[in-house]
Amino acid sequence: MAMTDITRREVEQAMVECDLLGRDHFLQRYGFRRALRYLVAHDGKLYDSKAIVGAAHGFLPGQRPLTWKQLSGGAKHAARLLTRLDFIVEDSGAATLHEDLIDRISNLRVNRASGQPALYQPITLLWAFGRARRGEARLLSWSAAEDAIKALLERHGMRGERPRPDYPIAALHHAGLWELHGHTGSVPTARGDSKLRRWFAEQHPAGGLPEPVYNLVRHSADTRLTAIDKLLSTFFQGLEYGPLLTDTGLYDDNVADDGLDAGEQDDAWKRSLNVAAQYERWCRIVDHRENENRGRRVTRTSYNPIRSGSARRAVLHRSRGRCENPNCTGQPTDVTDDGQPILEVDHVMDLALGGRDHPSQMVALCPNCHALKTRGSKREELRATLLEVARERHTALRAAEEAE
Incomplete structure (x- = not known):
């Protein structure tokens, strides 16, 4: 039988089992991780779509549950199947994925x-x-990834790391932060050696970041900088x-820019945030980047693109698109090519x-202000005001x- 033979009956049986076991035990039993994006709603509850479909296959006559690897189409295919069966599939979107990514980074073993x-x-x-x-390409051959990561570990392994890319790749795979394709059998844990x-x-195996994570890091400066930090x-x-x-290409003036081309701006998530x-x-x-050098022989104002880029984004966000000079007599009604x-x-x-x-000493100004x-005869008075x-x-x- 194929995945398309699954009916609402098998899906609901899987949901009942999930309720009995609890989410984490259910996922552990079937070898799935928490969904990065797609959740299926039923009777006021949310379930991990891919895990539910995998477990539901085991309720078909004479069939076994599907593993996460056997669901090669990924979460989108599972979501399409559930939608076809008249279930409501919710796309948790970028905000939830952002929080999930940061949580996974925080809990890396x-x-x-x-x-x-x-x-x-x-x-x-x-x-x-x-x-x-x-x-650049999300998925990379093992030989190419091995060469690149090995070189980085040799140059930047500051705590005695050996040039062994297989260790981090296996660990990240089991942490849900790395996809591996083109292999047979399960991926070993990052233990042992030979x-x-x-x-x-x-x-x-070819591998790389999961597609939703790749796209968010690619297009969202907020996620990129928060994850780096x-x-x-x-x-x-x-x-x-x-x-x-x-x-790694993450230390320049443009690191805080969204990776979007003109016409691709999608600010729905940003508008929804307080x-x-x-x-x-x-x-x-x-604050993190400013405080990192305390006790070290570097100047307080030493340049750091992560800090500077974050400060710039904070000020632009605070301004809500308006010049922050309270005496501004007008600003351009035009916008940049990407609508900013x-x-x-x-x-x-x-x-x-x-x-x-730091944002407390920075302002967003129209070109005239x-x-x-910078050059006005009353610039010192203006600086005090700003x-x-x-x-x-x-x-x-x-x-x-803080009051929230």
Whole structure:
């Protein structure tokens, strides 16, 4: 029998079993992970669509449950089947996927034998995020991935990591953050040595980030920066990560830009978020990166694209597309090619003169007000006004988030 032989009866039987076992035990029994995106609704409850379809196949006469690998079409095929059977399939969308990705990064199981977290998985994820940001192929042959990750581990294994890409790939696969295709049998766990190496050498699986994760990292600056910041703050404490981020293409002025072409802007998720909550997310990244150098021999204002990019995004979000000079006499009604307001984010106080690379000392200005602040005869008065505006708006938004 094929997956298309499944009827509502088998699906509902699988749902009953899920209710009896509980979600996590049900997923563990059938070897599935929590859904990244598609959930099926029934009787006021939500179920993981792919796991439900896999389990439902086992209720067909003489059939066994389908494993996650056997559902080669992935979540979309399971969702289509459930929709055909008149179930309501909910697309949890980017916001839920964002939170799920950050949660999975936070809970990565890494070796801590040395007392510090090993960097195999974080380095591999940063490499994959860099590829996604540049729009490179999501899936890569094992030989190509092995060569690239091996080179990164050799150059940036700051805690004695060996050049063994099979370790992080297997671990990330079992954590739900890596797809592997073109192999037979189950993927070994990231334990042991010769068995794992031999499996990859024999199977040569193609792999990469799950498609929903790849697309979100590719197109959402919020997810990209939040994921990078979570990796850095969780695993790279006290380490100089700049060269690694440079090598992976994640350490330049454009790292905070959304990877969308003109006409592709989809701001539905951003519009649905509370302004204060979104502002708080950007500011937390800025605060993390600003505080990382305490106790180290670097200047407080040393340039960091992760911090600077996050600060810039926070200010633009705070401005809601309007010049933040309270005395602005008008700003362009036109927009950029990708539909964004024509605003320039500027430091009220120059970094070289003691200013901070922080939203509390930055403003979004229309080109005319930016020129007045830079070259106008009353620029010092304007700077004082803008600094007060920045501080007031910054304090108000963060206070609003705390009150939620």
